[in-house]
Amino acid sequence: MYEVYFENFNQKVPLTDSEQAQIKSFLSVKKLRKKQYLLQEGDVCKSIAFVEKGILRAYAINETGTEHIIQFALEGWTVSDLYSFLTGEQATYNIDALENAELVLISKTAHEELLQQVPKYETYIRLQMTNAYIALQKRLASTVSLSLEERYKIFTATYPDLIQRVPQHMIASYMGLTPETLSRIRRRITENK
Amino acid sequence: MYEVYFENFNQKVPLTDSEQAQIKSFLSVKKLRKKQYLLQEGDVCKSIAFVEKGILRAYAINETGTEHIIQFALEGWTVSDLYSFLTGEQATYNIDALENAELVLISKTAHEELLQQVPKYETYIRLQMTNAYIALQKRLASTVSLSLEERYKIFTATYPDLIQRVPQHMIASYMGLTPETLSRIRRRITENK
DNA sequence: AAAAAGCGTTGATTTAGATCAATGCTTTTT
């Protein structure tokens, strides 16, 4: 149940068996069926979810009722409304499952206890946050300075799994485009080569 | 010279005098004149800069030669090409001073030593990365789901200092707009109230 | 097994923002 989580953890910060057992005692697991919510806008985000299996997505809904996908999370990734999790404010987005999923959950109290008690947990979180920040920064930089063709090419190269497993109109939403526009971009790409 | 840095640090993680002295021994200061570079595309980013005074900006230049501002950093903020800093790869953007600036620099070795030797430094970095990630996520969410009017209003409310101290066409660049468009948005806002 | 919903594509039209161009004003350079 915790295989992917600890594989990921050990890769970033190697753990002894006893440390691993200690950390495990703070975690719980959850299964989510396709289309089920992990979090709904307005709720307080009670835990960070690590994806063992499946795909989740975080999305916001604007005034006009349009969904905008903020983030995908597949195996080995983490998802939450971090701001809500840390502050206790209401979440501003929704998180649900695009495939049946298995999650490792870290509750707020577990997170805080682990930070206190297990120095390597803090290191793990630091590295995770750093990577997440860098990834987001790259995404932002590509949004602002590349053509749509380029952005889509980079996206497919970076996340080939998502292209396989997520419907195209959700990729469009993630990129801030309409499905029609993405369809046309794909055509332009295939035609020019 | 280190007042703002330690004020910021203590606010996140309170330090004893001796811890503070220990940390200080790893830091250095640097003054930068307006328009001087801290980092140029292609260089390796050798240090993280904490802004004591002044404003810096990070920006990328695309194929067609257009500048795109990725980030501003004013007093209390930190700036670097983090990816380059951590991996030793060439930087993909430029950082320069918009006003004469005073910086606290943390070199790569200093950073690594501090992470090893001073647990509170790791906590500080963890919190800093977390905040940076959340801020970036909010920025991205607002890009994707709000109107330009809304985004500009939020920007002015969030960073009133920047509006005062940074030319408008740079704000436009940061928002991914042309100066003309931002000018028209501002007019629309003032007319409708 | 039939009906409904979801998905990707294509075409026609509209529109928001970019681009091109010019002007007045302020700041910097010489």
Next chain:
DNA sequence: AAAAAGCATTGATCTAAATCAACGCTTTTT
């Protein structure tokens, strides 16, 4: 003190992407 560069604004035009609409195809629901 004069010249040049930088800046914000406005107007006219162009264009890339959104919107509106329709169609076949597949998957899900009933």
